[in-house]
Amino acid sequence: MTGLPGSELSGRELAAQIRAATAARAAELTATGRPPRLAVVSATADEASASYVRSIANAAARVGIDCDVLHTSTANGVAAALAQLADDPEVHGVILQTPLPDGARLADLATVIPVEKDVDGASPLSLGRLAAGLPAFAPATAEAVLALLDHYEVELHGRHAVIVGRSVVVGKPAAHLLLDRHATVTICHSRTADLPAITRQADVLVVAAGRAALIGPDHVSPGTTVIDVGTNATPDGGLAGDVDPAVAAVAAALTPVPGGVGPVTTALLLRHVVEAAAVGG
Template identity: 50%
Template sequence: MNAQILDGKRLAAEVRAQTREKAAAFTGRTGTAPGLATVLVGDDPASHVYVASKRKMAAAAGIADFHHHLPGPAPEREIAAVLDDLAADPRVSGILLQLPLPAGKDSASLIERIPAGKDVDGLTTTSAGLLSRAAPGLRPCTPSGVIALLDAAGIDLPGKHVAVVGRSQLVGAPLAQMLLHRNATVTVAHSRTADLAAVTREADIVVAAAGREGLITAKHVREGAVVVDVGIHRTPDGLAGDVQFDEVAARASWITPVPGGVGPMTIAMLLANTLQAAAGLG
């Protein structure tokens, strides 16, 4: 079997185009553009690249840019003050605190300073509670991107068995809840799961979000399964995911590449969340 590609790059471009049209309509209707505030602490090279990409795509979508860069040694009270100012600023629709923060910073307490209505990353306790109740709110971007990819390919979720490998609060845990709300049967596997391959081989859909390069191989996937790779790792040969792409693609029906799969969808859903927040729908 030759797997079809779940093309996140193409779908992300479509989502961004839709967001741009809606943002223009919102600006024309209200006289104010949706605004995204990014807060970057320190000089981690990867974080700089990610934030620059988010800002560039937000500007292209007609979203106003409110960026704050603080030095790594900045005390938490200074970061908290910036977040509080952004929370009170009516021009700012959404706030994104770029993670990870420098060592020694309490990211959890700082994230909690972001109002749920501006929590475009969907990471606050309030946002998590709204998700658990299937109540309206802003959802984490990467899980939203995974769902959008599956929907765009016409992959039905009701009744399907999905194995989510990884239980992080960024991806695995919220994705499992979102899949349950779509009537999938969900198994969450993790680093202490005994015989991971036995678990994932039973699944119709396997989502690899463990953060371990090449973890999912052909033995983990049954013939015809859908495989979504959330992992991204820098290697001497370029970017790689949590899935051994070539051997798994020979067994799967659909698969995401790395790069070009889930990654582009994360930023696209961030922009969609910003517009949703601006409209007061978060």
């Protein structure tokens, strides 16, 4: 890590490194007759979601991964598509896109995805295995947090990591990954009393709340490394994190939004697909 106050921890260079290694591995797999293939099941007409799916498919194509997008509109349709993909030996990674049809629960549907194809760690079985220290794909976003901390050589052993957010896609899996690295972990959420008093104790602060500018300069101590997972749409069509950029004047280092966790997340998701294809081969 640079150690300069207010350093920007960009994810773009790391993402490019991961993509290059993934493309090389995808080419090897393709040359041996096992082209890596990803499938995305989508049951929404939501434009933001559709745009995300297009960006995943384009990113996959750029590293040599085939990507199919299956559209349906009902929970039964989702379950049937997932069951078919589970049995398809030519599909190595499966993503279930949200939002889901009314009344459908991600936790129920995602259990149909075999753990070895669950490249975004959506299944409760994957999260359980992660918690138990067994092999499983972590949600790519949670893994991106750790990948950024490692890339910038941020010490975790014995340090206090505070996570704001307890979702199954980010907060909880990030906690398990940080525990595995011997950090002392505190998880905060919307009922946490006196959030700033806790976040100010952090050596590493991971924020995944989905609330623009939730974390301001008063929440952070000098020396803290801040990873901002939040992505909040701004009125001008842009993207803002959960951390007020003014935090950079206090913290040791801060990931930008966009350009921090996001690109690393996408790159890791695709790396998981080639890892799944390699194991399956």
